[in-house]
Amino acid sequence: MQGDMEVGSMRAELAKHGQEHLLNHWDSISTEEKKLLMKELQELDFKELNEYFNRTVGELESAGQKLDDRMEPLDEDQCGAMVKSTNEELDHYESLSMSEIGEGRVGILLLAGGQGTRLGTSYPKGMYDVGLPSGKTLFQLQAERILKLERLAAARTGKDGKITWYIMTSASTVGPTQAFFSSNNYFGLKQENIVVFQQGTLPCFTFQGKILLAEKHKLSRAPDGNGGLYRALRVQGVLEDMKKRGIKSIQLYCVDNILVKVGDPVFMGYCLAKGAECANKVVRKGFPTEAVGITCKVDGHYQVVEYSEITNSSAERKNHDGSLVYSAANICIHFFTFEFLERVVTKNEKSLQHHVAKKKIPFVDESGEIVSPSTPNGIKMEKFVFDVFRFANNFVVWECLRDEEFAPLKNAEGAKDFTPSYCRNALLSLHQKWLKMAGAQIVSGSGTEYPLMTSPASEGNNNSESIEDEPEVVLTEICPLLSYAGEGLEPLVSGKKLTPPIHLTLSS
Ligand code: UTP
Numbered sequence: 001m002q003g004d005m006e007v008g009s010m011r012a013e014l015a016k017h018g019q020e021h022l023l024n025h026w027d028s029i030s031t032e033e034k035k036l037l038m039k040e041l042q043e044l045d046f047k048e049l050n051e052y053f054n055r056t057v058g059e060l061e062s063a064g065q066k067l068d069d070r071m072e073p074l075d076e077d078q079c080g081a082m083v084k085s086t087n088e089e090l091d092h093y094e095s096l097s098m099s100e101i102g103e104g105r106v107g108i109l110l111l112a113g114g115q116g117t118r119l120g121t122s123y124p125k126g127m128y129d130v131g132l133p134s135g136k137t138l139f140q141l142q143a144e145r146i147l148k149l150e151r152l153a154a155a156r157t158g159k160d161g162k163i164t165w166y167i168m169t170s171a172s173t174v175g176p177t178q179a180f181f182s183s184n185n186y187f188g189l190k191q192e193n194i195v196v197f198q199q200g201t202l203p204c205f206t207f208q209g210k211i212l213l214a215e216k217h218k219l220s221r222a223p224d225g226n227g228g229l230y231r232a233l234r235v236q237g238v239l240e241d242m243k244k245r246g247i248k249s250i251q252l253y254c255v256d257n258i259l260v261k262v263g264d265p266v267f268m269g270y271c272l273a274k275g276a277e278c279a280n281k282v283v284r285k286g287f288p289t290e291a292v293g294i295t296c297k298v299d300g301h302y303q304v305v306e307y308s309e310i311t312n313s314s315a316e317r318k319n320h321d322g323s324l325v326y327s328a329a330n331i332c333i334h335f336f337t338f339e340f341l342e343r344v345v346t347k348n349e350k351s352l353q354h355h356v357a358k359k360k361i362p363f364v365d366e367s368g369e370i371v372s373p374s375t376p377n378g379i380k381m382e383k384f385v386f387d388v389f390r391f392a393n394n395f396v397v398w399e400c401l402r403d404e405e406f407a408p409l410k411n412a413e414g415a416k417d418f419t420p421s422y423c424r425n426a427l428l429s430l431h432q433k434w435l436k437m438a439g440a441q442i443v444s445g446s447g448t449e450y451p452l453m454t455s456p457a458s459e460g461n462n463n464s465e466s467i468e469d470e471p472e473v474v475l476t477e478i479c480p481l482l483s484y485a486g487e488g489l490e491p492l493v494s495g496k497k498l499t500p501p502i503h504l505t506l507s508s
Contacts, residue, residue: 017050049203055353097268107164108165112255124177144481146189165195220378243342257406264400271398283331
């Protein structure tokens with residue numbers, strides 16, 4: 001009886017919000033399934049969800065509007081760059097960061113909650129092995145870079161460096177991610193310095209605002225975007241954890257970038273030197289029509305503007321020296337002070353707008369059959385991690401070199417770019433460059449020196465039409481525990497001839 005009343009009032013509640021179809025299959029599901037569905041429905045705020053939907057779809061209607069008249073570039077003094085800095089400046093930035101690490105005040109936030117649909121694996125992207133000589137996964141490369149950075153900080157400051165690594169996962173990646181780290185003994189890091197947490201999900205809607213069912217007793221859900229981070233930091237107690245540990249400086253990055261300098265001391269040091277509360281690490285846009293988001297101001301607030309939101313004439317606007325006015329391309333590597341993060345999480349998170357992603361979403365139809373659509377049939381609502389830039393008062397960007405720091409794994413083999421071999425070659429070519437700079441010769445069995453591999457990530461190289469023009473692959477890999485960013489190799493390899501496959505490790 002109680003159950004009937006419960007269903008009756010839920011039906012009324014759903015009808016009020018146009019979602020009564022969610023109980024269409026009530027009579028054909030088991031008692032256990034009824035409990036699960038009722039629990040899921042009771043936990044949702046349908047009024048709020050409909051508001052999200054209406055706001056998000058409103059954004060869809062205004063899509064295509066250009067922002068040119070409201071945009072302006074960043075000021076010159078907010079823009080630092082590797083290529084514009086002297087060795088003394090770079091060293092100063094590094095030393096500022098090393099002392100932060102030495103004091104245990106550095107946190108690293110990894111975004112690893114994505115579904116990786118384009119890559120198409122059934123396991124988390126961080127567990128992907130792109131085919132390096134070592135066979136290392138993205139997670140392992142990143143863990144070893146953190147470990148090396150801690151060791152470099154300890155050597156420089158005399159204090160036991162400590163970095164806390166916060167890993168954001170989602171419903172589908174949390175279990176396998178935890179199991180992978182645990183079965184690999186946390187890749188040498190201390191378990192207590194790794195905090196895995198989980199972002200939330202939101203129901204998926206049809207274009208008409210109806211929530212989709214994934215099963216008769218289960219709603220179709222998707223992670224709430226990488227900007228779901230800010231809510232998760234609050235509800236999962238991560239912000240509290242940071243506070244307890246005394247973390248002051250936080251760097252954020254995406255799991256898919258094989259070249260990422262995790263915890264980059266130069267970038268962080270630049271931010272510290274400038275007293276910035278929020279910062280974006282960028283690469284220079286390769287060519288005016290490149291489909292990347294660029295960092296600028298809109299209506300006086302910092303923002304990443306998508307290529308589709310500006311006209312060609314703005315995209316092509318040049319400075320006196322011929323460089324593009326809007327060239328600070330977003331690569332999803334950010335810096336936040338703890339105070340800034342705390343402020344946006346507690347005060348601004350709710351006002352962050354959802355964005356629309358039109359997707360093919362499998363659903364249960366009226367007859368109870370599961371349908372896998374061949375064209376987009378609904379929307380996922382996602383927040384974007386960079387949308388908090390608008391709340392920053394003191395904001396800077398740091399430009400790094402693309403072939404040294406940005407090669408994301410997005411697509412399965414066979415796509416034009418950002419494939420596993422794209423990423424592997426980007427890393428091999430960088431490591432070959434490091435060895436050459438350290439005075440080694442990379443030679444074939446017959447003694448002929450290999451030319452430097454062209455990095456697929458070289459500026460302007462990522463618009464190549466086909467993967468046919470792939471360079472000859474020279475298998476040269478350096479373990480992050482031996483060198484974080486090319487440093488310290490000279491005494492080991494100067495004047496030596498090395499023949500691939502090369503995998504230099506601490507013990508080699
Ligand atoms: P992408 O937008 O490239 O998504 O994520 P993805 O899941 O890797 O791949 P597709 O689009 O499904 O093919 C950029 C970064 O944001 C993280 C991803 O894990 C990746 O590091 N992300 C994305 C999240 O952490 N949560 C999300 O909800 C979405």
